[in-house]
Every structure is written in structure tokens, then in C-alpha cells.
Amino acid sequence: MTTSVVVTGLGIAAPNGLGKDDYWAATRSGKNGIGRITRFDPSSYPARLAGEVPGFRAEEYLPSRLLPQTDRVTRLALVATDWALADAGVRPGELPEFDMGVITASAAGGFEFGQGELQNLWSRGSQYVSAYQSFAWFYAVNSGQISIRNGMKGPAGVVVSEGAGGLDAVAHARRQIRKGTSLIVTGGVDASICPWGWVAQLSTGRLSTSDEPARAYLPFDRDARGYVPGEGGAILITEDAEAARARGAHIYGEIAGYGSTVDPKPGTGREPGLRQAIRIALADAGVSAADIDVVFADGAGDPAGDLVEATAIGSVFGDRAVPVTVPKTMTGRLYSGAASLDLAAAFLSIRDGVIPATVNVDPCTDYPIDLVLGQPRQAEVRTALVLARGNGGFNSAMVVRAAQ
Structure with a gap:
């Protein structure tokens, strides 16, 4: 029998809300x-x-010794992890570290x-470069610092697939739990709003x-003109x-299905891979298109990318057959x-029976999707599909559903 993997805790740091409750209240009200x-x-x-991310002061949440050795991205990730663990009712010190x-x-x-360290090198000399530069810049730094702070010695890793990574990491966490690890901290947080990153x-x-x-930032809009970057993200606690x-945890829902593909080389004339990723995820979850209550779209924000996604959704579900939403219109692409x-x-x-709206968008009628606009839509949401794409041709799809 295949192990079911569930989410028991959420920690959020987003441009329209710091913390799960603030973020969700802002998203439901359409706060930009x-x-x-x-x-x-x-x-x-x-x-x-x-x-x-507004109003985030790391010194209010983290010990002073961590501040000189961490970038803003890691501070956000550490605090979001603390919130997610607290939300899950997990005290890492009480669990076996492996x-x-x-x-x-x-x-x-x-x-x-x-x-900052490169500026020190150029303007002051190598003796002024922090030893922490050896890891503070690195892709895997969030995983490493979260592991150290919480004494977690089980499977660890980092997934680098740009915008698709937030789903790919959770899928990898599900694999590790199915192999026998009881709990995996997962998700993604990014923050590179600085001149070099810009x-x-x-x-x-x-x-x-x-x-x-x-x-x-206007995905699926007739005036789509590109995307707005953002910082932040979410950390999820996944468990068997x-x-x-057995420990009486509150369960948000199950990671039910996952699919990923890579687009073919441009100019080959072959179909983009998003539609196939959706079909793989549905099959992995054992559900049909008719079972999906809402699609959280990737929302590229440019006409070509939006057309690919809208076409894939319409092909799988039928024209305007499922509600589609892009709440990241309130945050930018993170x-x-x-x-x-x-x-x-x-x-x-799923918890509240409401689909958040896609704000500020005047949809192009050429796209065959039912975009939730203006106000949140009340609905019974039992099963949702989340789509994500990354620069370089990465496509990922994940089906989540209410706990069985």
C-alpha cells in the first residue's frame, strides 16, 4: 500500500502578508x-x-548570532519554518533527529x-570578506540552516528548477517520506531584490x-507585458x-499527485510539456479532470506563455470547465x-471553501479558461491542481486534496 503524505503545518512570508493568517486575509480581500x-x-x-515582504525584522525572530551569517532569503526561510513547525504542533527536539x-x-x-561581500572585496580587500560568504550565497543554504537550527539529520537536499522548484521540492519530500522518513520540512523561499540580483x-x-x-503584472490579460518579481514563499511540514x-495533528490535506516534464527545444515544432505534466499528475493522484475543483495557474504574464498555459488547461479540462485563479497577481512571481x-x-x-480572485486582470477572451475575477468565489473545494513553470522549460503540476 502506498504511503499517504499530508501537510500539517504552513509558514508563510509573502509580499501581501507576513504569517499564514495575515497572508490569507490579505489574499481573500484582494490586497496587492x-x-x-x-x-x-x-x-x-x-x-x-x-x-x-513588508515589516520583516529578522532580529525580532532570530538569535543575533545567526544574523551575520545569513542572507535575507535564509532569515525569511528560518522564520517561516519556525511558524510552520509551530502550526504543525511539532517540537523538533522531541523527535528522533534522523x-x-x-x-x-x-x-x-x-x-x-x-x-555585499563582493563590494567588500572590490573596495576594501580580501581580508574584509566574510567567511560566511562560503555558504551564505549558496542554493542549498536554506536547507542547511533549517537542518542545523532544528537538529534535523534525515534526508536533506535542494531542488533548482526556478519557478517550478516549489512543487518539485514538495514532490521530492513525498518520495522521502514514502521511503520511511516521518517528517520533511519542504517548500521554497526566494529573495533577491538587490542591485546584483535585479x-x-x-x-x-x-x-x-x-x-x-x-x-x-497581468497574466491572461489583453495588456500582459511581463511579470513583476517578488520575494518570500512558503514552508510546508509534510508527514506520513x-x-x-497518531499524534493528533491537524491535517490541511494530502499531496495526492505530481507530474513534471521539460519543454522541447525551441524551433522543433513539438508541443510544450505542460499538458503532459497535468495528465501525469492526475494519473498519479488517481483522479480525472472532472474531479478538480480549481486550478492555481502559473501565470507567466506574457502573451506567449499565457497562451501555452491556457491551451493546456482547456485541452485537459475543456473550455472554461474549471475555475482558474492566479493569486500571485497580488505578490508578483516569487x-x-x-x-x-x-x-x-x-x-x-480547501479548508475554507473559497477560491481567491485574480486581481486587476481584464482577461483576454481568446483564452479558454474560467478565470476567477474581482471577488473570491465561494465553492466546495475538495481537490485542487497547482501548476508551476520555470525558466528553461521546466513544467510541474501537483494535485492536492482534502484529507481522506
């Missing part, structure tokens, strides 16, 4: 977390908007920390250059279902944090 960058002066850059693991996603690592993001040519927060029930945040939103939708 996108605005002009404040972490540096963006005046000389062609793109000047981002989704920044029964707990950490698998996160990352797209950038500690860019801001790296920028130039790297601009190099894709996909960022929106609009200065209007309500009209800058039997073990979770890279590896985006899909894990959508997973958290999906579980909260």
Missing part, C-alpha cells in the same frame, strides 16, 4: 503587495516594481549577501517595466499520514517561493 522597490533605489533600472529531513527549492540563493533578473527580458502596481494522525505559496493557498482554499 506589489509596489516600488524600497530595498535599493531603482530609479536607474528599466523595471522598478517588486513584491517585497526521522526529520529538509528539502527546499531555490532559484537564486543569497544574492544580497554575495553582493540585473540578473532583468537579463531574462521578461520583467514588466510598468510603474503602475495594479497594471504591471498515519504518523500525523521564483522558487511562488508554487509553494500557491500550494499553501490551495490548502487554505
Whole structure:
């Protein structure tokens, strides 16, 4: 019998809400977390908007010894993990250390920390470069620091597949739990809103250059013009279902199915891989398209990418046959944090029977999807599909459902 893997805790740091409850209240009310960058002066850059996590002061949550050795991304991840563990009712010190693991996603690592140390190197000399630079910039730093802080010595790893990573990490966590580990901390958090990171993001040519927060990131809109980057994400506590029930844990729902593909090389004329990823995820979950109550779309924010996704959804489900939502219109695209945040939103939708709206969008009628607009839609949500795509052709799909 296949082990069921469930989610028992959520920790969220998002541009429109710090903490699970604040984020969900903001998302249900349509609060936009996108605005002009404040972490540096963006005046000389062609793109000047981002989704920044508001009011986060790491010194309020973390011991002072951790601050010199961590980037903002790791501080956000550590605090989100603390919140997720508390939400799950888990005290790591009371569990066997080899029964707990950490698998996160990352797209950038500690860019801001790296920028600071490079500036020290250039302007002051190598003796002023922090020894912590050896790991604070690294993609795997969140997994490592979470493991150390919580004494977790089970399976550990990092998944690097850009925007698809938030789903891929959770899928890898499910594999490890099925192999016998009781609990895995998983999800994704990214934060690279600094000049060095900003130039790297601009190099894709996909960022929106609009200065209007309500009209800058418009997936499936007739005026789609690129995406707005953001920081933050979500950490999820995944557990073996039997073990979770045995300790009386609250269960948000089950990770029921997963599929991933890679797009073919451009110019080959072959179909993009998203539709196949959806079909694999549905088959893995043992459900049909008719069983899906809502799709949390990736929302590229550019006409070509939006058309690919809308076509894939319409092909699998039928034209306008399933509600589709893109709550990241309130946060921007958070890279590896985006899909894990959508997973958290999906579980909260299941809990509360509500589908959050896609804000600010005037949909292009050419797309064959039923986009939830304006206000949240009340609905019985038992099973949800979350989609994610990453730069480089990564496609991932995950089916989550209410606990059986």
C-alpha cells in the first residue's frame, strides 16, 4: 500500500502578508503587495516594481548570532519554518533527529549577501570578506540552516528548477517520506531584490517595466507585458499520514499527485510539456479532470506563455470547465517561493471553501479558461491542481486534496 503524505503545518512570508493568517486575509480581500522597490533605489533600472515582504525584522525572530551569517532569503526561510513547525504542533527536539529531513527549492540563493561581500572585496580587500560568504550565497543554504537550527539529520537536499522548484521540492519530500522518513520540512523561499540580483533578473527580458502596481503584472490579460518579481514563499511540514494522525495533528490535506516534464527545444515544432505534466499528475493522484475543483495557474504574464498555459488547461479540462485563479497577481512571481505559496493557498482554499480572485486582470477572451475575477468565489473545494513553470522549460503540476 502506498504511503499517504499530508501537510500539517504552513509558514508563510509573502509580499501581501507576513504569517499564514495575515497572508490569507490579505489574499481573500484582494490586497496587492506589489509596489516600488524600497530595498535599493531603482530609479536607474528599466523595471522598478517588486513584491517585497513588508515589516520583516529578522532580529525580532532570530538569535543575533545567526544574523551575520545569513542572507535575507535564509532569515525569511528560518522564520517561516519556525511558524510552520509551530502550526504543525511539532517540537523538533522531541523527535528522533534522523526521522526529520529538509528539502527546499531555490532559484537564486543569497544574492544580497554575495553582493555585499563582493563590494567588500572590490573596495576594501580580501581580508574584509566574510567567511560566511562560503555558504551564505549558496542554493542549498536554506536547507542547511533549517537542518542545523532544528537538529534535523534525515534526508536533506535542494531542488533548482526556478519557478517550478516549489512543487518539485514538495514532490521530492513525498518520495522521502514514502521511503520511511516521518517528517520533511519542504517548500521554497526566494529573495533577491538587490542591485546584483535585479540585473540578473532583468537579463531574462521578461520583467514588466510598468510603474503602475495594479497594471504591471497581468497574466491572461489583453495588456500582459511581463511579470513583476517578488520575494518570500512558503514552508510546508509534510508527514506520513498515519504518523500525523497518531499524534493528533491537524491535517490541511494530502499531496495526492505530481507530474513534471521539460519543454522541447525551441524551433522543433513539438508541443510544450505542460499538458503532459497535468495528465501525469492526475494519473498519479488517481483522479480525472472532472474531479478538480480549481486550478492555481502559473501565470507567466506574457502573451506567449499565457497562451501555452491556457491551451493546456482547456485541452485537459475543456473550455472554461474549471475555475482558474492566479493569486500571485497580488505578490508578483516569487521564483522558487511562488508554487509553494500557491500550494499553501490551495490548502487554505480547501479548508475554507473559497477560491481567491485574480486581481486587476481584464482577461483576454481568446483564452479558454474560467478565470476567477474581482471577488473570491465561494465553492466546495475538495481537490485542487497547482501548476508551476520555470525558466528553461521546466513544467510541474501537483494535485492536492482534502484529507481522506
